[in-house]
Amino acid sequence: MQILQAQEKFPELIFADIPGVSKLHMPFLVKGSTRPVMAERHGLAAPALWDWDGDGKKDLLIGEFETSDTASTVRVYRNVGTAEKPQFTDKFEYAKDTKGTNIAVPQWCCIGFTPQFVDLDNDGFKDLITGQYHPGEITWFRGSKQGFLPGIHLEQAGMTKEENSNFSYWSYSSASFGDLNGDGLQDLIVGGSNGLRVSWNIGTRTAPKFGYRQWLLDIYGDPLDVAQYTKEDSALIQKYGKRDPSGDSKTSPFVTDWDHDGVLDLLVTNSYHYTNLPAVTFFRGVKVHGNTRFERGVPLFKAKDGSKAFPGSGPRIFAGDWNNDGIDDLLIGASVPTLNNGIFNEHLAWTYEEITGIEAAGKDPGRVAEKDRAKILEQIKKDSLLREHYLGKEGRLEYLSLRHQGYVYVFLGQKNTKKAVPADTSEVIAVQPQMLNITKDDNPVVQYNVTAPAAVRASQLFDVTIHFNIEEGWHIYAPTSIDNGQGMIVTSVTFELPRLWHTMGPLELPKSTVKGLTEVYKGKDIIINQKILAPIFLKRGVYKVKCKVAFQTCNDDRCLPPQEDTIELNINAKLN
Numbered sequence: 001m002q003i004l005q006a007q008e009k010f011p012e013l014i015f016a017d018i019p020g021v022s023k024l025h026m027p028f029l030v031k032g033s034t035r036p037v038m039a040e041r042h043g044l045a046a047p048a049l050w051d052w053d054g055d056g057k058k059d060l061l062i063g064e065f066e067t068s069d070t071a072s073t074v075r076v077y078r079n080v081g082t083a084e085k086p087q088f089t090d091k092f093e094y095a096k097d098t099k100g101t102n103i104a105v106p107q108w109c110c111i112g113f114t115p116q117f118v119d120l121d122n123d124g125f126k127d128l129i130t131g132q133y134h135p136g137e138i139t140w141f142r143g144s145k146q147g148f149l150p151g152i153h154l155e156q157a158g159m160t161k162e163e164n165s166n167f168s169y170w171s172y173s174s175a176s177f178g179d180l181n182g183d184g185l186q187d188l189i190v191g192g193s194n195g196l197r198v199s200w201n202i203g204t205r206t207a208p209k210f211g212y213r214q215w216l217l218d219i220y221g222d223p224l225d226v227a228q229y230t231k232e233d234s235a236l237i238q239k240y241g242k243r244d245p246s247g248d249s250k251t252s253p254f255v256t257d258w259d260h261d262g263v264l265d266l267l268v269t270n271s272y273h274y275t276n277l278p279a280v281t282f283f284r285g286v287k288v289h290g291n292t293r294f295e296r297g298v299p300l301f302k303a304k305d306g307s308k309a310f311p312g313s314g315p316r317i318f319a320g321d322w323n324n325d326g327i328d329d330l331l332i333g334a335s336v337p338t339l340n341n342g343i344f345n346e347h348l349a350w351t352y353e354e355i356t357g358i359e360a361a362g363k364d365p366g367r368v369a370e371k372d373r374a375k376i377l378e379q380i381k382k383d384s385l386l387r388e389h390y391l392g393k394e395g396r397l398e399y400l401s402l403r404h405q406g407y408v409y410v411f412l413g414q415k416n417t418k419k420a421v422p423a424d425t426s427e428v429i430a431v432q433p434q435m436l437n438i439t440k441d442d443n444p445v446v447q448y449n450v451t452a453p454a455a456v457r458a459s460q461l462f463d464v465t466i467h468f469n470i471e472e473g474w475h476i477y478a479p480t481s482i483d484n485g486q487g488m489i490v491t492s493v494t495f496e497l498p499r500l501w502h503t504m505g506p507l508e509l510p511k512s513t514v515k516g517l518t519e520v521y522k523g524k525d526i527i528i529n530q531k532i533l534a535p536i537f538l539k540r541g542v543y544k545v546k547c548k549v550a551f552q553t554c555n556d557d558r559c560l561p562p563q564e565d566t567i568e569l570n571i572n573a574k575l576n
């Protein structure tokens with residue numbers, strides 16, 4: 001029993017006082033008959049509550065991680081207790097689809113199967129969904145009467161051969177869902193090395209389809225950030241910029257209306273590898289003109305004495321009702337270090353990996369050493385880098401047996417008598433773009449403007465939009481024209497970008513009108529758009545994005561001279 005005590009020896013925790021949010025009790029470890037209920041493989045654990053066997057009691061699912069096409073699986077621990085007092089044994093089974101195959105997704109680094117449940121096709125059956133590391137596919141196991149169907153990939157903009165190689169854009173695609181713009185379609189919310197982002201559902205009620213990933217912004221117009229910076233950190237960020245828009249490359253969101261004010265919020269975990277990271281960050285949703293922005297993140301809990309507040313690293317969160325009393329509870333899966341064949345190590349679990357230097361959650365040096373211990377002992381004598389890899393900064397030989405295990409902790413919730421107060425939107429800052437109006441003396445019938453952000457941050461995906469306003473009776477030619485190449489000058493928009501900046505996806509074109517043998521654009525709402533991705537590192541300064549716009553204006557009678565303009569957009573680098 002001594003081992004179990006160490007696993008549950010939490011420091012005194014202080015919880016953020018958030019009106020409308022369940023008052024949380026101190027966490028307990030979920031146990032089977034003789035040991036903790038757990039995830040093995042590389043030891044990441046993504047818990048979820050789901051009535052797997054349909055007996056009316058929620059079972060405990062735990063997503064696992066293994067570098068493999070088939071071994072990032074989902075464990076099902078059946079609830080052998082009651083709905084109010086769940087109980088488990090050491091026995092588990094792997095979740096299978098309707099064909100009898102283990103439900104799994106390919107992973108090759110750092111993130112496991114993260115089960116989320118949402119009915120994406122409105123057929124009355126909730127679906128099981130998870131993201132993956134790279135190239136950022138989201139796998140959809142559709143629910144049915146017989147169970148979950150084999151997984152298929154969700155349709156996402158930019159998921160083409162060339163574009164999915166963009167590592168910072170696609171990597172660590174953890175996935176959660178919620179309708180953030182109130183159009184009745186579930187949007188995809190992802191975390192990862194390019195920040196916390198939303199991919200709008202641009203499909204239909206029965207056939208979801210997801211657009212380009214855009215940053216979720218707080219009310220000040222900044223990307224959501226989980227890190228807690230010191231003054232020194234902030235000075236460094238001012239000087240060099242920040243690598244990860246959300247302060248950590250392994251953010252993992254869970255969407256829920258946590259304070260019950262009718263607006264979706266986010267509970268976000270991260271690598272929990274560094275001292276400036278809280279285990280869980282709460283971002284309260286705020287409705288602004290039908291869209292959702294977020295208040296600055298708040299750590300959900302802290303240790304009273306300032307020490308590490310949660311064991312292990314790489315936590316995954318799930319909000320649900322554990323004991324069926326109608327009040328939200330919280331489940332957190334954590335990857336905890338064990339030594340010498342699975343013995344929980346109190347010191348390593350309660351010290352940030354940044355300090356001990358041991359391998360992060362999802363990596364498992366002890367596994368290699370199990371087979372080749374003698375050889376590795378020889379190698380680390382000669383190679384100090386390898387020595388630190390296996391033994392951390394403390395250099396203890398027993399760390400050669402380090403293996404991670406995934407444990408699940410539950411925070412029971414208690415009703416909060418304080419109701420959520422309406423959010424203050426007075427500080428909401430609109431994100432102001434730059435707009436350049438282009439009019440030419442020799443073309444009085446076509447005006448257009450070009451909009452782009454005034455400033456972007458590293459890794460930001462942004463739009464450059466060209467908006468044409470064409471006087472009645474006149475038209476310009478669409479690049480889709482069947483007479484393309486027959487002498488008429490079709491509308492073209494091309495870009496000259498700074499080094500390492502890239503366009504994402506093709507030019508987005510408006511609907512054209514067929515006119516005789518040609519296709520044309522006419523009227524006041526002709527909008528052409530191009531998505532552009534800023535590079536992962538951005539130095540202070542002004543970047544020139546050159547946009548070349550060419551077209552020919554005609555009416556039924558005559559044409560004006562062809563027009564070609566180069567519009568120079570000055571885009572500032574934002575470093576905070």
Ligand SMILES: [Ca+2]
Pocket residue numbers: 118119120121122123124125126127142143
């Ligand atoms: Ca469904």
Ligand SMILES: [Ca+2]
Pocket residue numbers: 178179180181182183184185186187200201
């Ligand atoms: Ca939506």
Ligand SMILES: [Ca+2]
Pocket residue numbers: 256257258259260261262263264265284285
């Ligand atoms: Ca809310």
Ligand SMILES: [Ca+2]
Pocket residue numbers: 320321322323324325326327328329412413
């Ligand atoms: Ca409850």
